[in-house]
Amino acid sequence: MKRLWLAIIVLLLGFLSWRWYKPPQMPQTASYVISEQTQGDIKTLLDSMERSSDFPPLPAYSSISERPLFFSDRRPPQPYVAEAVVPRTPNQPKRRAGKRQLQVSGIVQVGNQLYALLTGGEIPDVRRVSVGDDVDGWKVTSIGTDRLILSKGTGDKTLLVRSYKPVLPSQQAQKNSGGRAQTRKLKPRRNNNGLQGAVSRAASAPPR
Numbered sequence: 001m002k003r004l005w006l007a008i009i010v011l012l013l014g015f016l017s018w019r020w021y022k023p024p025q026m027p028q029t030a031s032y033v034i035s036e037q038t039q040g041d042i043k044t045l046l047d048s049m050e051r052s053s054d055f056p057p058l059p060a061y062s063s064i065s066e067r068p069l070f071f072s073d074r075r076p077p078q079p080y081v082a083e084a085v086v087p088r089t090p091n092q093p094k095r096r097a098g099k100r101q102l103q104v105s106g107i108v109q110v111g112n113q114l115y116a117l118l119t120g121g122e123i124p125d126v127r128r129v130s131v132g133d134d135v136d137g138w139k140v141t142s143i144g145t146d147r148l149i150l151s152k153g154t155g156d157k158t159l160l161v162r163s164y165k166p167v168l169p170s171q172q173a174q175k176n177s178g179g180r181a182q183t184r185k186l187k188p189r190r191n192n193n194g195l196q197g198a199v200s201r202a203a204s205a206p207p208r
Contacts, residue, residue: 100124102136104148104159114143 100120108115108128115128121136129148133140138150138157148159 102159104161107143107145107148107161114145116140116143116148118148 102121103119105117105119105126108117113130115130118127118129118135129135129140131140131143135150138152140148141151141156142149146161148161150157150159
């Protein structure tokens with residue numbers, strides 16, 4: 001272990017002594033002298049640029065140095081502020097949920113009195129009315145088995161009983177029955193009067 005440390009120290013001292021004997025040198029920049037021929041070529045190039053229509057004359061470039069881009073009183077532009085966008089309101093009025101049309105669900109007879117069951121109108125629930133009642137400003141003048149007549153001033157209107165579509169049997173029920181109509185077998189009823197007559201005749205007959 002001591003030999004290893006001794007070898008490292010010797011190598012380090014040798015490296016330091018070599019760098020002290022030959023220090024690193026800074027790179028030297030070579031100076032070039034422009035010859036008279038090169039200066040003439042540059043002048044010829046500048047003259048040709050001045051004669052060209054694509055480039056402005058050389059005196060025009062002096063104005064750039066006279067009018068620098070940055071001035072002492074130059075300030076940044078004002079920050080951009082977006083204008084508030086006001087949403088346009090539609091001209092069309094909002095659609096209001098109208099009331100349901102007045103319909104006659106059914107006619108009920110209690111004794112000699114007929115009542116009509118109404119749905120819709122100003123009252124959403126089902127209501128029962130009779131002749132003389134008020135229905136949303138209309139007066140019930142007549143109730144029939146299939147209609148209701150309302151009047152208002154000189155006008156009147158007739159409401160028919162709402163008709164419902166008949167309920168058709170489902171196809172599954174037809175498949176289960178095999179497409180055959182099921183008939184109910186009726187048992188013959190025994191005539192009790194005839195039986196009693198036979199019994200009475202047998203009782204009145206003389207014994208053999």
